[in-house]
Amino acid sequence: MRIADFHVTPIAIADPPLLNAAGLHAPYALRAIVEVVSDDNIYGVSESPGGADVLADLEAVRALVVGRDPFALNKIAQDIETHFGDATSGDRQYMRTTIHSRRAARVFGAVEVACLDLIGKAIGQPVCNLLGGKVRDRVPFSAYLFYKYEGAGGQLGFATDLGATGWDAARQAAALTPAGIVAQAQAMCRAFGFKSLKLKGGVFPPHIEVDTIFALRQAFGPNTPLRLDPNAVWSVETAIRYGKQLEGALEYFEDPTRGQAGMAQVAQAVNIPLATNMCTTSFDDIPGSVRLGSEHIILSDHHFWGGLRASMELARICRVFGRGLSMHSNSHLGISLRAMAHLAAAAPNLTYACDTHYPWQREEVIVGGRLQFDDGDLIIGDEPGLGVELDRAMLARLHENYVQCGLTGRDDEAEMQKVQPGWKFMHTRW
Ligand code: GKR
Ligand code: MG
Numbered sequence: 001m002r003i004a005d006f007h008v009t010p011i012a013i014a015d016p017p018l019l020n021a022a023g024l025h026a027p028y029a030l031r032a033i034v035e036v037v038s039d040d041n042i043y044g045v046s047e048s049p050g051g052a053d054v055l056a057d058l059e060a061v062r063a064l065v066v067g068r069d070p071f072a073l074n075k076i077a078q079d080i081e082t083h084f085g086d087a088t089s090g091d092r093q094y095m096r097t098t099i100h101s102r103r104a105a106r107v108f109g110a111v112e113v114a115c116l117d118l119i120g121k122a123i124g125q126p127v128c129n130l131l132g133g134k135v136r137d138r139v140p141f142s143a144y145l146f147y148k149y150e151g152a153g154g155q156l157g158f159a160t161d162l163g164a165t166g167w168d169a170a171r172q173a174a175a176l177t178p179a180g181i182v183a184q185a186q187a188m189c190r191a192f193g194f195k196s197l198k199l200k201g202g203v204f205p206p207h208i209e210v211d212t213i214f215a216l217r218q219a220f221g222p223n224t225p226l227r228l229d230p231n232a233v234w235s236v237e238t239a240i241r242y243g244k245q246l247e248g249a250l251e252y253f254e255d256p257t258r259g260q261a262g263m264a265q266v267a268q269a270v271n272i273p274l275a276t277n278m279c280t281t282s283f284d285d286i287p288g289s290v291r292l293g294s295e296h297i298i299l300s301d302h303h304f305w306g307g308l309r310a311s312m313e314l315a316r317i318c319r320v321f322g323r324g325l326s327m328h329s330n331s332h333l334g335i336s337l338r339a340m341a342h343l344a345a346a347a348p349n350l351t352y353a354c355d356t357h358y359p360w361q362r363e364e365v366i367v368g369g370r371l372q373f374d375d376g377d378l379i380i381g382d383e384p385g386l387g388v389e390l391d392r393a394m395l396a397r398l399h400e401n402y403v404q405c406g407l408t409g410r411d412d413e414a415e416m417q418k419v420q421p422g423w424k425f426m427h428t429r430w
Pocket of ligand 2: 229231254255276277278328
């Protein structure tokens with residue numbers, strides 16, 4: 001089998017005005033849909049973060065992909081690594097909440113998932129079987145809570161759809177207080193069945209975010225796992241001070257402060273497991289993590305750890321060095337969600353409910369429309385590949401969104417400045 005064609009389609013998906021430490025989500029999130037087509041006309045698909053720089057990087061490897069055997073993933077990876085070397089994509093706004101700037105890992109991840117989907121479809125096996133097989137059929141996800149302004153995103157921007165009911169209405173409602181977040185959590189859990197809650201912090205002064213955690217604990221009871229993620233904008237002192245108040249209340253404390261050394265200081269002082277998708281984000285960071293003891297749990301993300309097989313290697317490394325394993329997400333559609341779920345079905349030590357932004361989106365690019373959670377879980381069956389087919393009409397429509405929306409990258413600081421002129425991102429705000 002040979003890869004005869006390689007397509008990259010940029011898309012834009014409606015995204016509501018969610019707040020984080022870097023600012024505000026734009027009305028659209030950018031993704032790229034990557035397809036590899038075999039010489040016998042089977043296609044494999046993957047979904048990657050989008051934006052002009054990602055598109056240019058994907059286009060740049062076209063000649064390294066077309067004509068290759070999709071099974072030859074190690075060689076394709078090597079060639080992509082040779083092409084990019086250690087290049088990173090620079091300090092874009094986006095990188096301020098997630099450091100996944102290694103271009104070779106990001107590009108290969110997108111190519112690899114599409115190749116695994118192609119191989120799976122060609123041999124009639126689900127992608128998780130190409131990772132060694134499932135250890136679980138059901139993959140639990142968590143409710144990812146955000147402080148937010150009122151609004152639906154997309155064309156509606158800050159407007160809301162007045163006819164919305166249920167989770168649709170809650171998704172559009174403002175949530176700027178502890179009570180607003182509790183209402184959001186209740187609506188999300190009612191709609192999806194999630195059993196764990198994660199709050200995106202780093203938005204308001206720490207005491208408000210701590211109060212929000214205690215309001216969630218009060219509403220959901222002590223047995224619902226809770227996580228708080230200030231995206232590293234708390235100083236070490238602030239993280240220790242508020243971390244001590246949160247002892248016993250959090251399942252894990254995600255990136256309370258910046259960098260491995262700071263995280264290690266917090267880990268020493270606070271009796272809560274620390275998790276990261278910011279200080280240990282590539283294999284190069286593992287020696288520092290082990291030397292310093294910067295976190296207890298690593299959040300995998302195949303989009304920036306170099307694909308699904310590399311994420312299985314990360315799982316093994318976590319076992320060796322006594323790290324727990326969870327999963328990070330960013331605004332995404334069902335192709336990414338299915339890839340995340342195949343990985344989580346196959347990684348034995350991925351024992352935490354995975355993050356997902358999926359409830360915040362309302363569009364889909366796959367046949368059959370939005371994926372359904374069963375009591376908070378995605379069920380991985382035996383469908384070949386990732387178990388998704390592209391809806392070509394939706395792909396064209398979401399591509400048109402991309403062309404019309406005029407965004408070429410993610411800049412949460414610039415979006416925030418439209419609402420609060422002069423607002424500035426700060427590496428350490430509190
Ligand atoms: O979507 O605003 C967001 C998140 O803050 C995202 O960009 C982060 O990468 O989900 C992420 C995280 O856990 O840090
Ligand atoms: Mg995080």
